[in-house]
Amino acid sequence: MLLKLAAVALAVPVAGAATVAATGVVLVDVREHKANGQHLVIPVPMLPLRVLAGLVPHGAIPLQNHHHRMDEDARQAMRAGSQVLQALAASPDGELVRAEERDQTVVVAKEDGHITVHVRSPREQVDVNVPLELAQSVLEDAQDGMIDPSAILGALARTGRGKLVEVHADDADVSIRVM
Numbered sequence: 001m002l003l004k005l006a007a008v009a010l011a012v013p014v015a016g017a018a019t020v021a022a023t024g025v026v027l028v029d030v031r032e033h034k035a036n037g038q039h040l041v042i043p044v045p046m047l048p049l050r051v052l053a054g055l056v057p058h059g060a061i062p063l064q065n066h067h068h069r070m071d072e073d074a075r076q077a078m079r080a081g082s083q084v085l086q087a088l089a090a091s092p093d094g095e096l097v098r099a100e101e102r103d104q105t106v107v108v109a110k111e112d113g114h115i116t117v118h119v120r121s122p123r124e125q126v127d128v129n130v131p132l133e134l135a136q137s138v139l140e141d142a143q144d145g146m147i148d149p150s151a152i153l154g155a156l157a158r159t160g161r162g163k164l165v166e167v168h169a170d171d172a173d174v175s176i177r178v179m
Contacts, residue, residue, distance in 0.1 A: 024157045029175040037172075046157050046178075053149035061147045075143060082139045088115070089132045113159075124169040131159035 024046040031039045088096075088110050097108040104121040115135060119126040137155035141148055156178060165176040 024161070025179045027175075027177050027179055029173075029177075031173045033171055033173070046153060050150055050153045050157070053153050056149055061149065075145075078139055078143045082136060082143070085132055085136045085139060089113070089136070124167065126168075127163070127166045129163055129165075131156075133159040 026044040026046060028042040028044065031037065091110065093110050093112065095107060095109045099106045104119070107118045109116050113133070114129045114131050117128040134155045138147070138152055141151055161178050163175060163177045165174070167174040
């Protein structure tokens, strides 16, 4: 009997851990550099985020309202952006854009199925990694003038494992990753 109780007691956290592992976790890590600075590590399981996103009325957020309609130019730009992302997905990895000014460099590249943006300056370093599949999903979803947060989170859970944002600055470091 005691063994059955122990098995049941152990099954609940194991099932919870398996659910979190299967659906993913967004990990936000913030570290201040000052004396006695804060270090916050905030794990946010994707499952509750997806449940909350599913509660958005009609499952979508409008990019337009009764005062402002999404015009045909915006729709064409989204379609063109989607085509660009499809072409990028089929192309080899490499640097797409480099901008250098005095003490700052910005590089946009395609690396391992991601669009990456790297900003370097004496005071900060910023790295952003957006999975191409996620960007494509958002653009395709938005072409009808609506954004579905649940679909975005689903795409993020499928494609976004790894670092999304990393910032190293004089006063703090910030990292956002999906695990």
